Amino acid sequence: MSRRLSWLNVTALTFGFAFLYLPILLLVIYSFNASQLVTVWGGFSTKWYAALVRNEALRDAAWVTLRVGFLCATVATILGTLAAIALVRHGRFRGRTLFTGMVYAPLVMPEVITGLSLLLLFVAAGLDRGFGTVTLAHITLTMCFVTVVVQSRLVSFDRALEEAAMDLGATPLRAFLSVTLPLILPAVAAGFLLAFTLSLDDLVIASFTSGPGATTLPMRIYSQVRLGVTPEINAASTLLIALVSAGVIVAALLTKRSAHLQGRV
Amino acid sequence: MAVASLRERAGRAIVIGLPYLWLAIFFLLPFLMVLRISLSDPVTAQPPYEPVLRRWTSLAEWREFLLGLDFDNFETLWSDDLYWRAALSSLEIALVSTGALLLLGYPIAYAMARAPERTRPLLVALVILPFWTSFLIRVYAWIAILKPEGLLNAFLLWLGVIAQPLAILNTPNAVYLGIVYAYLPFMILPLYASLERLDPTLIEAAQDLGSTPSKAFWTVTVPLSLPGVVAGALLCFIPIVGEFVIPDLLGGSDTLMIGRTLWSEFFSNRDWPLASAVAVVLLLILVIPIVVYREIEAQRWEAQP
Numbered sequence: 297m298s299r300r301l302s303w304l305n306v307t308a309l310t311f312g313f314a315f316l317y318l319p320i321l322l323l324v325i326y327s328f329n330a331s332q333l334v335t336v337w338g339g340f341s342t343k344w345y346a347a348l349v350r351n352e353a354l355r356d357a358a359w360v361t362l363r364v365g366f367l368c369a370t371v372a373t374i375l376g377t378l379a380a381i382a383l384v385r386h387g388r389f390r391g392r393t394l395f396t397g398m399v400y401a402p403l404v405m406p407e408v409i410t411g412l413s414l415l416l417l418f419v420a421a422g423l424d425r426g427f428g429t430v431t432l433a434h435i436t437l438t439m440c441f442v443t444v445v446v447q448s449r450l451v452s453f454d455r456a457l458e459e460a461a462m463d464l465g466a467t468p469l470r471a472f473l474s475v476t477l478p479l480i481l482p483a484v485a486a487g488f489l490l491a492f493t494l495s496l497d498d499l500v501i502a503s504f505t506s507g508p509g510a511t512t513l514p515m516r517i518y519s520q521v522r523l524g525v526t527p528e529i530n531a532a533s534t535l536l537i538a539l540v541s542a543g544v545i546v547a548a549l550l551t552k553r554s555a556h557l558q559g560r561v
Numbered sequence: 562m563a564v565a566s567l568r569e570r571a572g573r574a575i576v577i578g579l580p581y582l583w584l585a586i587f588f589l590l591p592f593l594m595v596l597r598i599s600l601s602d603p604v605t606a607q608p609p610y611e612p613v614l615r616r617w618t619s620l621a622e623w624r625e626f627l628l629g630l631d632f633d634n635f636e637t638l639w640s641d642d643l644y645w646r647a648a649l650s651s652l653e654i655a656l657v658s659t660g661a662l663l664l665l666g667y668p669i670a671y672a673m674a675r676a677p678e679r680t681r682p683l684l685v686a687l688v689i690l691p692f693w694t695s696f697l698i699r700v701y702a703w704i705a706i707l708k709p710e711g712l713l714n715a716f717l718l719w720l721g722v723i724a725q726p727l728a729i730l731n732t733p734n735a736v737y738l739g740i741v742y743a744y745l746p747f748m749i750l751p752l753y754a755s756l757e758r759l760d761p762t763l764i765e766a767a768q769d770l771g772s773t774p775s776k777a778f779w780t781v782t783v784p785l786s787l788p789g790v791v792a793g794a795l796l797c798f799i800p801i802v803g804e805f806v807i808p809d810l811l812g813g814s815d816t817l818m819i820g821r822t823l824w825s826e827f828f829s830n831r832d833w834p835l836a837s838a839v840a841v842v843l844l845l846i847l848v849i850p851i852v853v854y855r856e857i858e859a860q861r862w863e864a865q866p
Binding site for chain 1: 568569572573575576577579580581583584585587588589590591592594595598608665668669671672673675676684686687688689690691693694695696697698699701702703704705706710712742745746749795796799800802803804805806810820823824827828833836837840843844847
């Protein structure tokens with residue numbers, strides 16, 4: 297099917313991608329606008345970035361967000377990978393249906409419900425809302441995404457490699473660490489990055505489960521946006537977009553490398 | 562050997578048990594909390610609801626606790642038509658925008674599946690990239706475009722199409738636009754997955770047998786891509802029903818959506834029990850499409866030889 301595309305298909309692609317990218321592109325361009333008005337181009341300027349660096353509230357929020365994201369992504373990657381192995385390798389076990397449901401439900405669950413329900417749990421358990429509770433909430437949400445990513449990799453994984461290692465005397469743990477893990481590592485890394493960006497991005501669940509002193513960047517951006525559009529937020533958004541794009545490109549390269557490795561084995 | 566199998570069982574217990582336990586505590590248990598608090602009454606105290614069970618061991622306290630639970634919040638939801646309108650309007654917005662997403666996403670996914678094999682990974686990456694970029698920022702970007710003194714109005718005025726700036730921001734149209742924009746990748750990817758797998762020889766066969774390209778499309782391509790259509794529609798419909806960020810930032814104060822109602826009951830009115838009752842209702846609304854989907858899936862499996 298490598299014929300040339302019909303003009304209809306080309307139109308669909310052009311229009312589709314223009315629609316997807318134009319708003320982001322405009323945001324990035326206007327973060328370098330010297331004028332505060334969107335419709336007036338006041339010349340190229342990086343003053344909003346300078347203002348951003350001086351904005352202590354945003355800086356603190358960014359720091360909280362990065363710490364939550366890193367901690368959350370680490371734990372979520374471990375739990376999510378374990379869950380993926382359980383689903384792919386351990387066939388039928390008691391409560392598998394419930395387990396599968398619990399893995400897939402958070403993916404589509406409206407965030408207001410997840411946020412509210414976790415908050416009620418934390419209050420009932422007597423936990424103080426703050427850094428810890430946001431992290432716990434984000435782990436719960438993002439581990440399921442890690443599971444989906446790692447699972448798709450494990451399904452196409454040749455089990456004979458693992459069995460060969462065990463026939464040669466390796467314990468299951470050893471076989472996992474020295475054969476399986478290196479081969480699924482790109483998917484695990486991609487899962488980590490996905491968990492990290494999801495945590496970085498979340499507004500709703502963080503608003504429910506966070507407390508004083510643990511305001512995340514999306515919460516800060518949201519409250520500033522509600523007060524009115526400010527060019528500083530454009531600058532902050534541009535930085536976030538750059539960060540995420542870099543992450544996605546790294547993840548894509550890792551996946552490509554993994555496909556290459558798989559092809560060699 | 563006995564040691565090895567013991568180890569194996571321990572490993573299995575960790576691999577399954579750890580994520581299982583985590584999800585049971587942080588995903589399942591919270592729903593029971595929502596259910597229990599939706600039956601409580603709001604009070605100005607900490608925690609802001611009653612009854613509260615203070616001693617697990619005392620039977621008398623359990624009795625009092627259970628007697629304190631009632632369905633008052635659900636009666637409030639039932640009798641106040643604000644909640645009815647919010648629920649219906651959420652469903653309407655979700656249905657209309659899922660339809661719009663299908664109409665817009667299908668041609669794009671189709672063109673992607675027809676693109677030369679070498680360029681397909683790049684196209685997929687281009688669809689995924691906005692999905693990874695902050696949801697909040699992507700919605701926020703539309704404010705600068707849609708507001709009365711924003712880019713779209715400036716452009717239309719410059720073209721001379723309109724004489725007065727259009728009021729788009731803070732209207733339902735802005736909400737539809739924002740939803741379609743934010744959820745488009747979720748629609749394209751499952752559609753693409755099912756269209757890409759489609760065997761092109763089937764279409765060639767249909768054309769060889771004399772059907773026109775459009776007939777081949779409607780009788781071969783569309784039915785075979787139906788699983789992707791259903792998956793994409795559900796993947797969009799379910800979160801859209803409970804959407805909060807988009808109606809809050811792009812919609813007007815009269816844009817009712819149930820997710821937003823829940824949010825304001827919780828944050829503005831501080832009525833946790835009522836917010837929990839709204840969450841229960843929202844969950845019940847969402848169970849319906851999932852059951853329908855499972856029915857369709859089951860029928861499809863039965864239909865297959």
